[in-house]
Amino acid sequence: MNKPLSHLERLEAESIHILREVAATFQRPVMLYSVGKDSSVMLHLAMKAFYPAKPPFPFLHVDTTWKFREMIEFRDRMARERGFDLDVHINQDGVEQGINPFDHGSNTHTHIMKTVALRQALDAGRYDAAFGGARRDEEKSRAKERIFSFRNSSHAWDPKGQRPEMWKIYNTRVGQGESIRVFPLSNWTELDIWQYILAEEIPIVPLYFAKKRPVVERDGMLIMVDDDRMKLQPGEKIEEKMVRFRTLGCYPLTGAIESEADDLPGIVREMLIARTSERQGRLIDRDEAGSMEKKKREGYF
Amino acid sequence: MRATAISEATTNDAAGDAAATVADYLAKQESKSFLRFLTCGSVDDGKSTLIGRLLYDTKLIFEDQLAALERDSRKHGTTGEDIDFALLVDGLEAEREQGITIDVAYRFFATDKRKFIVADTPGHEQYTRNMATGASTADLAIVLIDARQGILTQTRRHSFIASLLGIRHIVLAVNKIDLVDFSQERFEAIRRDYEIFAASLGFRSITAIPLSARYGDNVTQPSANMPWYDGPSLLGLLETVNVDDDLAGKPFRFPVQFVSRPHLNFRGFQGQVASGRVAVGDTVAVAKSGVTTRIKRIVTMAPDGTDLDLDQARDGQSVTFVLADEVDCSRGDMLVDPQAAPVIADRFDARLVWFAERALVAGRQYILRTETDQTAAAIAVLQNRIDISKLEEVKADTLALNDVGTVTIAAQRPIAFDPYRANRATGAFILIDRISNQTVAAGMITAQASGSAGQHRLFDVTQKDRAAIKHQKPAILWFTGLSGAGKSTIANTLERRLHGLGLHTYVLDGANTRQGLNRGLGFDAASRREEVQRIAHVAKLMADAGLVVMASFISPLREERQIARDIAGDNAFLEIFVDADLEDCMQRDPKGFYKLALEGELKHFTGVNEPYEAPDSADVHLRVKGRTPEELAAEIEAALKAKGLL
Numbered sequence: 001m002n003k004p005l006s007h008l009e010r011l012e013a014e015s016i017h018i019l020r021e022v023a024a025t026f027q028r029p030v031m032l033y034s035v036g037k038d039s040s041v042m043l044h045l046a047m048k049a050f051y052p053a054k055p056p057f058p059f060l061h062v063d064t065t066w067k068f069r070e071m072i073e074f075r076d077r078m079a080r081e082r083g084f085d086l087d088v089h090i091n092q093d094g095v096e097q098g099i100n101p102f103d104h105g106s107n108t109h110t111h112i113m114k115t116v117a118l119r120q121a122l123d124a125g126r127y128d129a130a131f132g133g134a135r136r137d138e139e140k141s142r143a144k145e146r147i148f149s150f151r152n153s154s155h156a157w158d159p160k161g162q163r164p165e166m167w168k169i170y171n172t173r174v175g176q177g178e179s180i181r182v183f184p185l186s187n188w189t190e191l192d193i194w195q196y197i198l199a200e201e202i203p204i205v206p207l208y209f210a211k212k213r214p215v216v217e218r219d220g221m222l223i224m225v226d227d228d229r230m231k232l233q234p235g236e237k238i239e240e241k242m243v244r245f246r247t248l249g250c251y252p253l254t255g256a257i258e259s260e261a262d263d264l265p266g267i268v269r270e271m272l273i274a275r276t277s278e279r280q281g282r283l284i285d286r287d288e289a290g291s292m293e294k295k296k297r298e299g300y301f
Numbered sequence: 302m303r304a305t306a307i308s309e310a311t312t313n314d315a316a317g318d319a320a321a322t323v324a325d326y327l328a329k330q331e332s333k334s335f336l337r338f339l340t341c342g343s344v345d346d347g348k349s350t351l352i353g354r355l356l357y358d359t360k361l362i363f364e365d366q367l368a369a370l371e372r373d374s375r376k377h378g379t380t381g382e383d384i385d386f387a388l389l390v391d392g393l394e395a396e397r398e399q400g401i402t403i404d405v406a407y408r409f410f411a412t413d414k415r416k417f418i419v420a421d422t423p424g425h426e427q428y429t430r431n432m433a434t435g436a437s438t439a440d441l442a443i444v445l446i447d448a449r450q451g452i453l454t455q456t457r458r459h460s461f462i463a464s465l466l467g468i469r470h471i472v473l474a475v476n477k478i479d480l481v482d483f484s485q486e487r488f489e490a491i492r493r494d495y496e497i498f499a500a501s502l503g504f505r506s507i508t509a510i511p512l513s514a515r516y517g518d519n520v521t522q523p524s525a526n527m528p529w530y531d532g533p534s535l536l537g538l539l540e541t542v543n544v545d546d547d548l549a550g551k552p553f554r555f556p557v558q559f560v561s562r563p564h565l566n567f568r569g570f571q572g573q574v575a576s577g578r579v580a581v582g583d584t585v586a587v588a589k590s591g592v593t594t595r596i597k598r599i600v601t602m603a604p605d606g607t608d609l610d611l612d613q614a615r616d617g618q619s620v621t622f623v624l625a626d627e628v629d630c631s632r633g634d635m636l637v638d639p640q641a642a643p644v645i646a647d648r649f650d651a652r653l654v655w656f657a658e659r660a661l662v663a664g665r666q667y668i669l670r671t672e673t674d675q676t677a678a679a680i681a682v683l684q685n686r687i688d689i690s691k692l693e694e695v696k697a698d699t700l701a702l703n704d705v706g707t708v709t710i711a712a713q714r715p716i717a718f719d720p721y722r723a724n725r726a727t728g729a730f731i732l733i734d735r736i737s738n739q740t741v742a743a744g745m746i747t748a749q750a751s752g753s754a755g756q757h758r759l760f761d762v763t764q765k766d767r768a769a770i771k772h773q774k775p776a777i778l779w780f781t782g783l784s785g786a787g788k789s790t791i792a793n794t795l796e797r798r799l800h801g802l803g804l805h806t807y808v809l810d811g812a813n814t815r816q817g818l819n820r821g822l823g824f825d826a827a828s829r830r831e832e833v834q835r836i837a838h839v840a841k842l843m844a845d846a847g848l849v850v851m852a853s854f855i856s857p858l859r860e861e862r863q864i865a866r867d868i869a870g871d872n873a874f875l876e877i878f879v880d881a882d883l884e885d886c887m888q889r890d891p892k893g894f895y896k897l898a899l900e901g902e903l904k905h906f907t908g909v910n911e912p913y914e915a916p917d918s919a920d921v922h923l924r925v926k927g928r929t930p931e932e933l934a935a936e937i938e939a940a941l942k943a944k945g946l947l
Contacts, residue, residue: 006331016619017573024559051602053563136407143406164430166437166743173738200604265323
């Protein structure tokens with residue numbers, strides 16, 4: 001007991017403190033559950049924070065209808081096993097307009113099926129706080145964001161007018177229609193996430209592990225053909241390759257990497273020798289520098 | 302470090318045991334120590350560039366990020382053909398366009414020895430609150446200075462705010478040294494200026510390093526351009542500096558965040574231990590009511606979702622306590638050590654940093670929030686504003702954006718607190734505007750307020766007045782060292798010299814205090830601690846009277862000397878380590894104590910049957926071997942001059 005907390009213990013304790021602050025001070029909190037590895041860690045921390053009680057808030061998944069099938073299976077299994085209250089929201093307007101990443105491009109698709117859908121779901125639930133799994137090491141504008149990040153009544157982030165955030169004393173007060181996005185994993189790095197998954201034996205979607213999967217090379221990325229909605233372009237052919245994913249999103253927008261890592265130690269090892277950042281596999285961040293900030297100002301997580 | 306990871310992972314690969322290699326690597330990650338620091342200083346002193354350089358040199362920039370950086374450098378860069386490292390950290394569009402930092406950015410990096418979180422904070426005065434945000438969770442500040450400019454107003458402002466927020470370690474990074482031809486003279490002049498300025502800010506260490514963030518000199522590697530500099534590189538220092546605040550040794554404090562009641566048979570108090578430690582069976586008190594009970598269980602969850610009870614909990618851990626009795630305790634209250642309870646008061650004095658465009662209005666109601674407690678509160682008295690350029694208290698009617706001042710707060714109901722100096726977690730609060738919900742101020746509690754409304758100072762003549770009439774600066778010089786090291790002899794010599802200069806002085810030692818003030822105190826640990834506390838209080842009163850006070854006591858434990866420093870409060874406090882070999886002391890044995898101790902006649906004798914913990918970073922380190930009391934006293938005199946106290 002004399003030795004100081006280890007790095008992971010410190011991160012875990014900080015995150016649990018944040019989760020409890022929200023539960024204690026907001027009327028209607030919700031946890032965004034995106035099914036990825038960061039969400040898996042956040043879910044695990046929520047189970048721990050309130051144990052032996054269940055987390056005192058519902059979970060929300062914004063389904064763009066283009067997620068990998070394995071993600072949806074995993075999501076439903078976790079909700080069943082952990083016994084949490086899951087709300088799945090789909091932007092029905094977008095579905096009726098037939099919005100999809102192939103015909104409308106990543107920008108329009110993400111805006112309508114993800115950002116607008118999220119705003120719809122938050123408004124419908126009248127949520128005053130929403131947890132997100134974003135980390136400051138992911139991207140430059142994330143590195144600037146507070147742990148408790150204020151949003152006005154149209155869900156917009158004002159990067160130039162953020163509230164001061166002193167010590168662990170969070171200003172959780174909001175007016176009518178306003179809300180706070182809360183990021184309990186702000187100070188975790190990608191390595192910390194994997195290390196914690198390994199240490200706590202946290203279940204994750206099998207797509208993170210290498211396996212032979214049908215992929216097509218498009219725009220310099222390996223795109224997995226997850227269903228028959230993906231039409232091949234001239235010259236493209238489906239190949240079976242040993243691949244895995246470093247991040248998960250809509251399958252047509254998420255690049256796979258060739259890999260032999262089929263277990264956690266293998267993944268950590270690959271990550272340590274990686275020369276590119278994890279968001280490189282995401283088409284939506286590449287459009288231009290500052291694109292993440294722009295999306296966040298519009299209400300994206 | 303990423304580079305190390307590669308070599309570890311690949312060289313061991315031949316053995317084909319990736320899992321073992323990774324496990325090994327991860328174990329090493331877990332055992333690394335940890336440091337949170339910030340960079341601050343004036344605009345254009347190169348803060349963001351320095352962090353970009355640290356990330357780049359520790360190989361934490363990925364290829365795609367580097368490619369983006371090269372693109373951005375051509376578009377927005379301020380460095381001609383070279384890579385503009387600042388663009389790595391200035392993450393907002395407005396920042397990249399204007400080439401300035403607006404808000405704090407948090408960055409993460411690690412070396413073989415340590416993990417780091419660095420807060421890159423803005424230099425412009427208008428963004429001071431963002432600098433304070435970064436400083437509130439840091440243990441060390443890198444204050445950047447442009448070698449061509451020297452100390453600027455913002456250097457002073459940021460140093461003062463860092464000190465106010467409890468940062469005790471400063472690295473003075475004298476940047477752009479390449480632009481003054483790597484001049485040692487220039488570097489030393491800036492260092493001297495800064496040390497004089499910062500003498501009253503209570504920093505435990507100030508380390509000056511000449512460097513060039515743009516070209517990397519002395520950032521991670523020693524520079525070939527400055528053979529005259531033999532100190533550490535910046536990274537070398539960050540990896541080794543000891544900022545341990547010993548939260549575990551402080552009294553137990555547990556602000557209750559959330560009471561969990563999943564069913565009738567379970568009532569758990571959830572929160573994060575702010576300081577100290579507690580074990581199952583220990584008695585704890587509910588701070589506000591004083592009601593005591595015992596810790597029955599410390600509950601956490603095992604990875605598989607079942608009970609994992611702990612025997613003990615310590616500072617930093619988030620836990621759930623089950624108490625032995627049904628006591629009244631809810632969010633906002635604290636579970637505490639009943640032997641060392643916090644203050645419960647509805648009127649207290651505090652330092653405020655004002656964050657809002659709209660100025661402070663005395664008497665107006667704000668929402669006061671501590672880590673978990675909340676109450677309505679008004680600023681009853683605005684005692685003064687601090688003029689940051691001169692570090693002087695001036696009369697004021699209000700505090701405007703970015704001002705710092707001293708206030709008396711009147712809360713609607715009592716809160717539990719410790720002075721901020723003693724505990725950063727339980728001595729801090731924020732003020733929130735009731736209408737706009739903006740965070741308008743950060744507060745650091747100094748003490749419970751005495752007297753009635755409007756009366757903030759009991760006596761008209763102040764310490765400053767008393768010192769001014771003597772033409773001197775009050776100070777407390779705390780001599781520590783083994784028995785027989787020569788503490789009192791050196792203090793005596795120093796007093797003679799200072800007296801000769803016309804200074805008003807006094808020496809406190811065992812001989813003149815054990816006869817009266819400390820009569821009846823023994824030599825066991827508890828008595829010695831009591832002795833140190835009493836002496837520190839007396840020294841503080843004498844300093845308040847305007848004197849230069851010398852206290853000469855073995856004070857063998859770091860903790861005791863820290864207590865003395867804490868009691869001294871805002872007074873200049875110099876720890877003087879009289880460093881002599883134990884053998885030499887035994888040989889001299891002026892009072893015959895070593896002989897008695899070695900014969901078993903004296904228990905609790907430092908050096909024989911009790912340890913002496915040498916200071917890590919004394920303000921003056923006197924190596925006495927082969928030197929006369931005159932020489933040693935002269936060394937202290939020089940240190941007083943350097944700190945602007947003489």
